[in-house]
Amino acid sequence: MNKLRFVDVCAGAGGLALGLEAAGFEPALLLDRKQVACETLRLNRPAWNVLETDLLDFDPSEHQHTYDVDLLSAGLPRVKSSATVARAETEEELRLLEAAVLLAPSIQPRALIIENVPGLVDSPKFEGVREFIRKELEHLDYRFRWFVLNAADFGVPQDRKQGVLVALKKQYFDAFEPPVPTVAQHVTVGTVLGRSMAARGWPGADAWAAQAISVAPTLVGGSDNRGGADLGPTGSKKAWERMRVNGGALGNDVPGPGDPVSGLIKLTAAQTALLQSFPEDWQFAGKKTARYRQIGHASPPPVGTALGLAVAAALNS
Structure with a gap:
């Protein structure tokens, strides 16, 4: 069976990509704006296609191999709490979130994974963001689920809750089940x-x-x-x-x-x-x-693996 292909934006040090690799995915492109993060990716995986550029400036039309991939993934910079919601830094983080969703019409992935803060799942502070995402994804014929995972439930020795959006084209969605814990006891x-x-x-x-x-x-x-x-x-x-x-x-x-x-x-x-x-x-x-x-900014690889396996199971169903 051919490996599933993915594009990972705001890839950072590669935590999410590394997890997806373990789940059987192969990257078509990894994108990050920070030079040091791109150096890390190339240091560990010289064969990976790594692009140093800002997501807000990324034009998929210049990268033909990103079209029609199986998955678009994004472990985005964390949007801030209500105490800092007015800061320019937070506005940029929300723009990156919207930009990741707006890549879907160009890349046409069969699935999306977006990982961020737990509050993005159900906090009233982010209702406008969720509504924007809902309209965009439904217009493109995706169905989706929001949920919260704790990395500790997947063998990571850390209490790290992550808000996750998984979207799939309608024909795959009913086969998707969110990951369930892989450990019965948290690792210390x-x-x-x-x-x-x-x-x-x-x-x-x-x-x-x-x-x-x-x-x-x-x-x-x-x-x-x-x-x-x-x-x-x-x-x-x-x-x-x-x-x-x-x-x-x-x-x-x-x-x-x-x-x-x-x-x-x-x-x-x-x-x-x-x-x-x-x-x-x-x-x-x-x-x-x-x-x-x-x-500290990375998504723990075991969480990426659990998400990747759940998405792959739906896509291969």
Whole structure:
């Protein structure tokens, strides 16, 4: 059976694309406007067709191989909460969301996956956006579902809720079922990071892992316009502190033999990639903060795999 083909916009570090690849999809094109993200994609998958351009400037007519693909996917920059809804940054994120939907008439995919914040699914703040999407998709003969997934239900050691839109051409829609959890018990931070904490001979590794018995709070990549690399807002930092992690900064390396066995430790960017369930051999381009931002903004690959398998099952039904 031929692989299903997809176009992935706002591809970032490749979390969603990597998940779709594991579900049997093959990318026709991956698009992102950030040079460092495109470097990451090319570093890991030299054969992938990666285009560095802004989604708002993308013209599918200049890329004939994107026509008539099976899937258009988009792990878009997160639209902001009501507290920041007036910001220009939020307006741009909403324009990107609309631009992704407006690619459908040109690309003509049999299915779409758009992933964003949970509030996009049912919050009154985004009713206008949902109505715009409804009109566009129904005009193009798609049917669709909104739902929320938690990455922790798919083996990702992180409480990360994602709002998802899946649309399919009418003849495939009735065969679509949203993904169901793939794990009966959530994977803990200590389980995933225990081996890396011990990699340099830190004597406190086993004790640290034994007390890190919950999933991580949601990793937040932050804005490119301000701040450095940290693990999220105040509430997240407090949750990290309960696991003896300093959520205010990242470390350059895991603890070693001479480091204290008590107190707070810092995670490395590579460890946060494990918390997003990237493969250990997936490399990230750029300096520490740039690497972490790519990781924090990514969609965990296991969620992409679950979505890809559900869409593929409908398309192949």
